[in-house]
Amino acid sequence: xxxxxxxxxxxxxxxxxxxxxxxxxxxxxxxxxxxxxxxxxxxxxxxxxxxxxxxxxxxxxxxxxxxxxxxxxxxxxxxxxxxxxxxxxxxxxxxxxxxxxxxxxxxxxxxxxxxxxxxxxxxxxxxxxxxxxxxxxxxxxxxxxxxxxxxxxxxxxxxxxxxxxxxxxxxxxxxxxxxxxxxxxxxxxxxxxxxxxxxxxxxxxxxxxxxxxxxxxxxxxxxxxxxxxxxxxxxxxxxxxxxxxxxxxxxxxxxxxxxxxxxxxxxxxxxxxxxxxxxxxxxxxxxxxxxxxxxxxxxxxxxx
Amino acid sequence: xxxxxxxxxxxxxxxxxxxxxxxxxxxxxxxxxxxxxxxxxxxxxxxxxxxxxxxxxxxxxxxxxxxxxxxxxxxxxxxxxxxxxxxxxxxxxxxxxxxxxxxxxxxxxxxxxxxxxxxxxxxxxxxxxxxxxxxxxxxxxxxxxxxxxxxxxxxxxxxxxxxxxxxxxxxxxxxxxxxxxxxxxxxxxxxxxxxxxxxxxxxxxxxxxxxxxxxxxxxxxxxxxxxxxxxxxxxxxxxxxxxxxxxxxxxxxxxxxxxxxxxxxxxxxxxxxxxxxxxxxxxxxxxxxxxxxxxxxxxxxxxxxxxxxxxxxxxxxxxxxxxxxxxxxxxxxxxxxxxxxxxxxxxxxxxxxxxxxxxxxxxxxxxxxxxxxxxxxxxxxxxxxxxxxxxxxxxxxxxxxxxxxxxxxxxxxxxxxxxxxxxxxxxxxxxxxxxxxxxxxxxxxxxxxxxxxxxxxxxxxxxxxxxxxxxxxxxxxxxxxxxxxxxxxxxxxxxxxxxxxxxxxxxxxxxxxxx
Numbered sequence: 001x002x003x004x005x006x007x008x009x010x011x012x013x014x015x016x017x018x019x020x021x022x023x024x025x026x027x028x029x030x031x032x033x034x035x036x037x038x039x040x041x042x043x044x045x046x047x048x049x050x051x052x053x054x055x056x057x058x059x060x061x062x063x064x065x066x067x068x069x070x071x072x073x074x075x076x077x078x079x080x081x082x083x084x085x086x087x088x089x090x091x092x093x094x095x096x097x098x099x100x101x102x103x104x105x106x107x108x109x110x111x112x113x114x115x116x117x118x119x120x121x122x123x124x125x126x127x128x129x130x131x132x133x134x135x136x137x138x139x140x141x142x143x144x145x146x147x148x149x150x151x152x153x154x155x156x157x158x159x160x161x162x163x164x165x166x167x168x169x170x171x172x173x174x175x176x177x178x179x180x181x182x183x184x185x186x187x188x189x190x191x192x193x194x195x196x197x198x199x200x201x202x203x204x205x206x207x208x209x210x211x212x213x214x215x216x217x218x219x220x221x222x223x224x225x226x227x228x229x230x231x232x233x234x235x236x237x238x239x240x241x242x243x244x245x246x247x248x249x250x251x252x253x254x255x256x257x258x259x260x261x262x263x264x265x266x267x268x269x270x271x272x273x274x275x276x277x278x279x280x281x282x283x284x285x286x287x288x289x290x291x292x293x294x295x296x297x298x299x300x301x302x303x304x
Numbered sequence: 305x306x307x308x309x310x311x312x313x314x315x316x317x318x319x320x321x322x323x324x325x326x327x328x329x330x331x332x333x334x335x336x337x338x339x340x341x342x343x344x345x346x347x348x349x350x351x352x353x354x355x356x357x358x359x360x361x362x363x364x365x366x367x368x369x370x371x372x373x374x375x376x377x378x379x380x381x382x383x384x385x386x387x388x389x390x391x392x393x394x395x396x397x398x399x400x401x402x403x404x405x406x407x408x409x410x411x412x413x414x415x416x417x418x419x420x421x422x423x424x425x426x427x428x429x430x431x432x433x434x435x436x437x438x439x440x441x442x443x444x445x446x447x448x449x450x451x452x453x454x455x456x457x458x459x460x461x462x463x464x465x466x467x468x469x470x471x472x473x474x475x476x477x478x479x480x481x482x483x484x485x486x487x488x489x490x491x492x493x494x495x496x497x498x499x500x501x502x503x504x505x506x507x508x509x510x511x512x513x514x515x516x517x518x519x520x521x522x523x524x525x526x527x528x529x530x531x532x533x534x535x536x537x538x539x540x541x542x543x544x545x546x547x548x549x550x551x552x553x554x555x556x557x558x559x560x561x562x563x564x565x566x567x568x569x570x571x572x573x574x575x576x577x578x579x580x581x582x583x584x585x586x587x588x589x590x591x592x593x594x595x596x597x598x599x600x601x602x603x604x605x606x607x608x609x610x611x612x613x614x615x616x617x618x619x620x621x622x623x624x625x626x627x628x629x630x631x632x633x634x635x636x637x638x639x640x641x642x643x644x645x646x647x648x649x650x651x652x653x654x655x656x657x658x659x660x661x662x663x664x665x666x667x668x669x670x671x672x673x674x675x676x677x678x679x680x681x682x683x684x685x686x687x688x689x690x691x692x693x694x695x696x697x698x699x700x701x702x703x704x705x706x707x708x709x710x711x712x713x714x715x716x717x718x719x720x721x722x723x724x725x726x727x728x729x730x731x732x733x734x735x736x737x738x739x740x741x742x743x744x745x746x747x748x749x750x751x752x753x754x755x756x757x758x759x760x761x762x763x764x765x766x767x768x769x770x771x772x773x774x775x776x777x778x779x780x781x782x783x784x785x786x787x788x789x790x791x792x793x794x795x796x797x798x799x800x801x802x803x804x805x806x807x808x809x810x811x812x813x814x815x816x817x818x819x
Binding site: 061062063065066068069088089090154158161162244245248249250259260262263264265266267 | 540544558564610668676678679683696700701
């Protein structure tokens with residue numbers, strides 16, 4: 001920091017530092033507000049997803065071909081009001097966005113669970129055992145990182161056929177590397193710490209050392225990665241659904257809705273725009289929350 | 305406010321808008337209606353895959369190959385056969401067709417065209433050495449003779465009443481033996497030479513094909529100097545290019561866009577009733593689709609009127625059976641396929657249907673409205689108590705399933721009537737060993753085979769009538785709609801689309817309205 005202050009700046013450096021601090025303070029406050037907004041949005045989304053059957057004004061798969069492509073309106077079209085309009089089959093866009101939240105979050109959390117368990121397990125194994133297990137796991141991880149995953153996912157789903165479990169496993173496995181790499185490096189450090197030596201000397205078993213002493217120490221990293229991965233999983237689900245490989249019709253999914261509305265962008269913008277906006281807000285809100293969690297749980301990683 | 309009044313409002317708004325837009329233009333002697341153009345620009349939904357007319361039957365390719373090349377016979381937009389490179393033809397014996405070959409025709413290279421070229425070209429389609437994609441078109445031909453440059457004699461193995469019709473469609477494009485021998489297969493593919501109204505100039509992959517009018521064309525020079533064919537796969541930019549006046553004709557205009565194109569002052573929609581049907585083809589080998597009663601229920605539970613009226617904005621008709629309207633032996637007395645969900649439930653009960661899953665494997669956008677129709681039908685079937693699952697397939701996966709005949713239940717097919725006759729549609733696809741052979745019926749097979757080789761049209765009419773009745777009992781296809789294929793045109797273009805997707809730009813069918 002000091003080196004970046006030009007020599008011609010008057011000796012009154014404290015004032016500058018104060019101003020910088022004040023700026024930083026304002027920045028931090030703004031960041032906190034953003035984070036709060038992000039967190040609130042995620043919480044709201046979770047509530048909406050859980051309460052979808054009661055919140056959605058209509059059945060999300062009920063079609064009414066006579067009321068297709070109706071613009072957002074408070075008035076009733078074919079007997080129903082459509083706040084966000086209807087899609088190309090006359091389904092209520094608002095209801096589909098609400099139910100889509102459920103699908104998005106369900107796939108997101110389940111995928112994070114799958115990826116987290118696999119990734120954390122392999123990371124712990126690689127870090128604690130080292131040797132050939134470490135070599136094999138890290139080679140596989142590097143290979144996967146080198147491969148464009150969406151392409152791989154398309155291949156896998158095209159072969160296995162699209163289904164809910166396949167989707168969760170594929171998206172989950174797309175993220176395991178992040179957990180494995182971070183956990184491995186942390187475990188490598190922890191393993192050589194005195195308290196581990198001490199427990200070993202006292203005759204603690206490996207499961208006990210890992211389960212009682214190492215895992216609690218890496219839990220915060222795990223939570224941070226999981227949050228960041230959640231945003232990625234939600235977007236990946238939308239990507240695959242957009243390509244027709246994710247959630248199958250008629251179940252509403254944001255990515256699928258964006259795809260269905262693409263043809264009508266200039267005549268019925270609401271079909272794609274509404275789910276697209278919500279998807280964007282969700283991914284921003286979740287990753288902001290992840291950043292905040294990281295700052296909170298691990299000051300050494302602080303970004304700013 | 306009901307949907308109907310909303311529609312009407314929209315319509316009157318569109319009319320007002322059109323009136324407002326044309327108002328000022330009227331002073332300038334209706335500028336939108338005429339042009340000084342010498343260049344025809346066409347935007348189609350995909351790029352060309354090959355210039356060899358015998359290697360592809362895709363609609364993006366035949367729009368080019370039917371214009372760079374000529375056929376011996378030509379099917380016009382009115383559905384009738386006209387002379388092409390052959391000026392007349394007649395049946396001499398049951399199995400001998402004699403064609404009189406047009407004289408004075410030149411290849412684009414300037415070399416004269418003769419009957420021997422036609423002989424070589426037709427033989428090439430089924431010559432294994434050339435590995436063509438049209439090797440099944442002329443299987444009825446036994447041998448071909450070209451005794452002099454003006455005569456071509458074709459001997460068929462059995463009587464083939466449809467030979468002149470076959471010659472008008474794919475496989476029938478006549479290519480030059482001499483030029484092919486000179487440049488080889490790759491050279492030919494890179495720079496095709498035909499006798500047609502346009503000559504190849506250049507091609508930039510995924511961008512544009514430039515063609516030049518053939519001033520010496522035997523049918524007269526087309527009404528333009530150059531024709532540019534652009535590949536615009538996405539619908540929205542294709543429509544935008546038309547509305548902005550960048551292109552003269554666009555292909556594959558979805559029904560939902562028709563209103564916009566017609567409302568725009570300088571553009572209009574032109575459609576031709578598709579020479580074919582959109583059907584849900586059925587794998588009748590799997591349970592419960594092996595039971596005709598279940599298939600009756602599937603058909604009865606589809607509200608085709610609603611699909612045509614709403615999803616297609618009225619741009620189509622409800623089929624009455626497996627023969628497309630406009631074909632030989634189409635039975636105009638048959639009623640459109642009925643919608644009767646109550647009866648559908650009855651038949652399901654009688655069939656002992658136990659809520660087994662029935663699959664529709666659909667692509668998304670491969671044929672117009674495929675996915676929306678699948679979902680609409682899924683909902684209609686659910687209302688009738690049918691447990692239907694829609695699966696979206698990648699196009700390549702669909703192609704593979706089609707090759708391996710491994711569809712799980714129902715799938716979309718858009719059979720084209722290549723000959724204007726049921727033989728070229730239902731028998732070609734559903735016949736034994738055909739690409740959609742998932743169902744066999746002894747009597748149906750017997751009739752189809754007899755009709756193929758009969759020159760007695762009365763007998764054929766009777767046979768196809770009975771085959772239609774059998775097909776409506778067993779539903780190897782569940783016909784859903786016979787749509788219009790719509791194109792968007794500038795109003796300064798006078799052009800009539802052909803029902804079989806051949807893109808006819810010869811002088812008799814294309815004209816710029818000039819000021």
